[in-house]
Amino acid sequence: NAGVMQNPRHLVRRRGQEARLRCSPMKGHSHVYWYRQLPEEGLKFMVYLQKENIIDESGMPKERFSAEFPKEGPSILRIQQVVRGDSAAYFCASSPGTSGSTTDTQYFGPGTRLTVL
Amino acid sequence: DAKTTQPNSMESNEEEPVHLPCNHSTISGTDYIHWYRQLPSQGPEYVIHGLTSNVNNRMASLAIAEDRKSSTLILHRATLRDAAVYYCIPNTGNQFYFGTGTSLTVIP
Numbered sequence: 001n002a003g004v005m006q007n008p009r010h011l012v013r014r015r016g017q018e019a020r021l022r023c024s025p026m027k028g029h030s031h032v033y034w035y036r037q038l039p040e041e042g043l044k045f046m047v048y049l050q051k052e053n054i055i056d057e058s059g060m061p062k063e064r065f066s067a068e069f070p071k072e073g074p075s076i077l078r079i080q081q082v083v084r085g086d087s088a089a090y091f092c093a094s095s096p097g098t099s100g101s102t103t104d105t106q107y108f109g110p111g112t113r114l115t116v117l
Numbered sequence: 118d119a120k121t122t123q124p125n126s127m128e129s130n131e132e133e134p135v136h137l138p139c140n141h142s143t144i145s146g147t148d149y150i151h152w153y154r155q156l157p158s159q160g161p162e163y164v165i166h167g168l169t170s171n172v173n174n175r176m177a178s179l180a181i182a183e184d185r186k187s188s189t190l191i192l193h194r195a196t197l198r199d200a201a202v203y204y205c206i207p208n209t210g211n212q213f214y215f216g217t218g219t220s221l222t223v224i225p
Binding site: 004033035041042043044045048055056058059091093105106107108109110111 | 211217
């Protein structure tokens with residue numbers, strides 16, 4: 001049973017370019033979460049999605065960041081017009097969504113390390 | 118959101134037990150307590166979770182205080198592969214709040 005897949009594992013962008021990060025949840029999981037980890041810091045929640053719905057985006061920056069989880073295909077975290085401060089590791093997690101949000105265990109992918117030059 | 122307090126770092130000798138404490142005094146009655154660990158350059162890895170009773174699995178044991186204001190993750194025999202940052206996370210819903218965790222060093 002494959003775990004959570006993220007690609008690319010490393011992404012380099014110049015300031016002003018767009019970054020697209022992909023996440024394929026574990027088989028059978030319908031809930032996806034995105035987190036960001038700045039250097040030397042803990043993970044910070046960004047957004048929680050179910051298929052075709054954004055459930056909680058309270059951790060997303062108001063501008064330039066967007067996320068989607070279409071009916072078919074991976075979840076995408078999109079960062080427009082990247083700046084140096086966006087350099088971080090971005091982790092995706094998935095959960096089955098069957099036992100309720102207070103008990104659902106989240107399983108994390110290996111992350112995408114974004115470097116903005 | 119339940120706040121947590123964990124030691125910044127701990128050391129353990131290889132093959133000895135390790136007790137990693139966490140205070141979560143503002144936890145609510147329905148919050149499960151999750152523990153994750155993160156090895157260098159990897160994503161967080163689920164370790165264990167529980168609500169009120171002590172829990173055991175193949176990786177670790179979780180001891181939860183009767184008042185639920187604290188918990189302790191127990192690694193019964195530390196190995197070099199257990200060197201990681203350990204996060205205690207009271208689950209308040211959709212979001213997991215990762216603090217700074219405890220950086221565990223295992224000494225050969």
